[in-house]
Amino acid sequence: MVGSAINKIKGDYPAYRFVFFSSSEYDLSSLEETKSLFREVQPTMVIHLAACVGGLFKNMHNKVEMLEKNVMINFNVVRCCHEFDVEKLVACLSTCIFPDNTTYPINETMLHDGPPHTSNDAYAYAKRMLDIQCQAYRENYGSNFQCVIPTNIYGAHDNYHLEDAHVIPALIHKCYLAKKDGIPFVMRGSGKPLRQFIYAEDLAKLMMWSVEHNTDPILILSVPEDQEVSIEHVARLIAREFDYEHQLAFDESFSDGQFKKTADNSLLASKLKFDFVPIADGIKRSVAWFVENYATARK
Numbered sequence: 001m002v003g004s005a006i007n008k009i010k011g012d013y014p015a016y017r018f019v020f021f022s023s024s025e026y027d028l029s030s031l032e033e034t035k036s037l038f039r040e041v042q043p044t045m046v047i048h049l050a051a052c053v054g055g056l057f058k059n060m061h062n063k064v065e066m067l068e069k070n071v072m073i074n075f076n077v078v079r080c081c082h083e084f085d086v087e088k089l090v091a092c093l094s095t096c097i098f099p100d101n102t103t104y105p106i107n108e109t110m111l112h113d114g115p116p117h118t119s120n121d122a123y124a125y126a127k128r129m130l131d132i133q134c135q136a137y138r139e140n141y142g143s144n145f146q147c148v149i150p151t152n153i154y155g156a157h158d159n160y161h162l163e164d165a166h167v168i169p170a171l172i173h174k175c176y177l178a179k180k181d182g183i184p185f186v187m188r189g190s191g192k193p194l195r196q197f198i199y200a201e202d203l204a205k206l207m208m209w210s211v212e213h214n215t216d217p218i219l220i221l222s223v224p225e226d227q228e229v230s231i232e233h234v235a236r237l238i239a240r241e242f243d244y245e246h247q248l249a250f251d252e253s254f255s256d257g258q259f260k261k262t263a264d265n266s267l268l269a270s271k272l273k274f275d276f277v278p279i280a281d282g283i284k285r286s287v288a289w290f291v292e293n294y295a296t297a298r299k
């Protein structure tokens with residue numbers, strides 16, 4: 001999803017030759033395959049987006065894979081960035097890796113101040129190790145290896161798998177099917193948890209800004225705190241796009257996961273004035289993309 005968003009805006013960066021590839025071409029959990037990719041591409045800069053990701057329910061039920069696959073991918077990519085003299089690495093974490101029992105809003109200094117939420121602790125520790133690995137290379141070799149920390153991402157080219165997807169693509173797919181079959185549109189949990197959502201195309205622009213200008217070792221890439229919304233609000237925005245809000249139902253037998261992970265974006269805001277796509281507009285575009293690309297969308 002984020003790679004596709006960067007691919008969409010690459011024309012705005014004529015100074016760079018962009019090389020994109022997917023996990024079907026190179027398995028980055030293999031050191032040999034990672035080396036052959038670096039040998040072939042000889043990258044100057046790397047935006048590291050490769051990861052085994054998923055929503056709350058995938059994280060809760062696939063902890064071994066979320067830990068081991070991500071640790072191996074990150075180990076190989078960062079190591080190869082060093083061995084192939086990459087000038088700058090921008091690696092991607094997530095705000096779910098911050099401590100769960102903390103004060104809000106969370107900022108870049110609080111990353112390792114306590115355990116993450118149990119629902120995604122395996123994924124969170126794998127991503128925390130990516131920060132530690134980049135830090136180790138900075139200290140030992142002066143490597144220009146940085147990490148950016150987006151909040152929940154959504155947009156076109158998402159993964160719409162009904163069980164493994166993040167909340168927005170999962171609900172877009174569920175509302176699409178519910179309307180088609182004339183049945184209730186069921187949202188999981190209470191709808192009370194709060195999230196900050198960043199539109200993938202906004203994140204793509206901020207990633208490129210980070211490549212060109214960011215000097216901080218870790219940087220939160222998020223909408224401001226006052227744009228935090230409830231899961232119920234998101235479900236209603238999606239249902240309205242399908243003219244199906246009257247059929248919205250809640251299944252509170254499912255977990256709510258972490259109640260909130262409110263992120264402070266003031267470090268980013270101190271460097272860059274950025275107009276984020278409002279959530280209602282982003283959801284309208286995401287629903288339109290899914291309906292148009294239903295046949296080929298990942299699901």
Ligand code: GFB
Binds near residue numbers: 123
């Ligand atoms: O995006 P999401 O799955 O993950 O959102 P997290 C979960 C919230 O949406 C919970 C509610 O409060 C769920 O109860 N929800 C309601 C649903 N209906 C659904 C549904 O059909 N599917 C899903 N998935 N949720 C993830 C981390 O946490 O955040 C990942 O586990 C990653 O590792 C991601 O960091 C950004 O926001 O809770």
